[in-house]
Amino acid sequence: MEFGINFFPTVGPDDKPAGTYFDEALRLAELAEDLGFDHVKTVEHYFFKYGGYSPDPVTFLAAVAARTRRIKLVTGAVIPAFTHPLKLAGKLAMLDNISKGRLQVGFGRAFLPDEFDAFELSMDESRPRFAESLRACQRLWAEENVVWEGDFYRFGPVTLLPRPYQRPHPRILVAAAITPSSCEQAGRDGHGLLLVPSISKREKVQEMLTLYRKAYAEAGHEPGGDEVHMSYNCYLSEDAGEAHAQGKEYSQRTNSVMVDAVAAWGQRRSEGYEGYEKIVDRIAKADFDRSLAENKVLVGTPAEVVERLRTIREWFGDVTISLQVISGNPAFEESVRTMRLFSEQVLPHFRDQD
């Protein structure tokens, strides 16, 4: 299994000035490399405390690339609907070169109605926009003299500069929240998968994984071992009581900023997002103790978290885990402690099984 840190900010100016946020996040990213984690990841969101400090994951990851030498950089995810593919493919190719080939590109459809509204885009078009943009980026990276005649973009012949460092292009990952057919498509296309196990039942995640892996294998793609990424809120302490109390507080805070961000789903339905109103409902009713019992958060002592991860591996197989150690706005020193305890007492149990 591989492990990394997912920078999912849940703060606004009244919680933490952005200068402090980025200073701390860059220090934690350097620490992640020093502690032997495999990747640094960050999100794309706008306007809300829920991810809003990170409207452009490439900008943050470029800074991380300049401060590190080994660790992989993962967008989790970029939203192609909000950036022209010529621009998106170009800046990702820059990042791939700046990092000397450490980039993996997660693409997402986005799901917050307020974001689509601000960019004047219809959520109903989200699926075809996503498919077209992802494919356009892939061709711009892999081919020269690209002529693109799609439903949303027409350009070419153009040859993207710079050419990506990785040939034909960086690994592509597809964010799939709850839609099994998206997983199947990603598998057929040979892309990786970004999953959020906390918002679905275990059986649902397993169903999505089975479809994905079957389609991936049937299409003849080579397994890389790090195709499937899953993010978990994570809080560790050697004191079990403290771990649970603080882990609960930060999980609840994370949840409460998510409730604000998804509020618009109360008055919105979109054919491209069937079932999303249920997610919203589930988030509003989320209960920390149940989440903990269902292994949807990695909270506890190191020994406890080792057990949780063994169970997760039994359920889902050899997946890549992204730890959310800043969500809920813990003190910087608490995030450092969680990462150190994980590196020292949890990671070693999962390194040899690779």
Added chain:
Amino acid sequence: MEFGINFFPTVGPDDKPAGTYFDEALRLAELAEDLGFDHVKTVEHYFFKYGGYSPDPVTFLAAVAARTRRIKLVTGAVIPAFTHPLKLAGKLAMLDNISKGRLQVGFGRAFLPDEFDAFELSMDESRPRFAESLRACQRLWAEENVVWEGDFYRFGPVTLLPRPYQRPHPRILVAAAITPSSCEQAGRDGHGLLLVPSISKREKVQEMLTLYRKAYAEAGHEPGGDEVHMSYNCYLSEDAGEAHAQGKEYSQRTNSVMVDAVAAWGQRRSEGYEGYEKIVDRIAKADFDRSLAENKVLVGTPAEVVERLRTIREWFGDVTISLQVISGNPAFEESVRTMRLFSEQVLPHFRDQD
């Protein structure tokens, strides 16, 4: 006077792999800080060797921000027509925070027909698009709950996250190639100015500067001393003959990639770009020895370049100079030497006059 380095790449994959380009550029950016330069700047261009390795200046400057502590970071320029203002303002605000307030944002209209074609934008709309996007970014940075109802964008109320580090926002600079009224407008608005003295006669540049400074003063804006930026190709050697021979070679190469990039102007006219066909003509006919005689390139021994800069200061006053030390694709060591000679033997002559 202030001095910095403008990273204007003129290479493609057959000249230099992009991994090498960014590795060298980041090392030169660190060196710029260590040698006492005031800023690092880079361009936004696509597809051609003329700037095409830099489709997103923010990505490169974020990496520079992570490797430096003091030096200012300047976009020279971002093209708002190619990025939604919510996205553009957001990532620039991230960079301002990552760099702890070292950002200055140059905005440009772009002028290459192939770039507008690829983004499916009419050049005729370039001026109103530019004005609307710049103003939208400025309001998104300075205000909360922004409602925008423009000709090209409608959104809000939204509060941009993250808030910029500098309040109300980073200094804004406006790229003005040949249009005096753009300079006047920039002055009225209290913005800085990015000028390219190599493409105009000295008297034309002086006319633009006079209009700018008059409008700036009459509108009651505080002079900061670093409002006016000018870029110059620069090559130094202690051997005058070598400096001229190599400086000429690199200037001619720079010119030849520019000729390729502007070729589409041969069959294009746009009401927003009156007179641009003449620039193209001028570039095609450019003669290095005449450019040198007219102080449009900073080439020579350090003593010679000191004299050239004294003349430039007499002509244009206390401006900020951006040295193009990689354009034309000199060897890395030659760029290093130019920067060292400039820092040691040229800079000291212009520090005390501030």
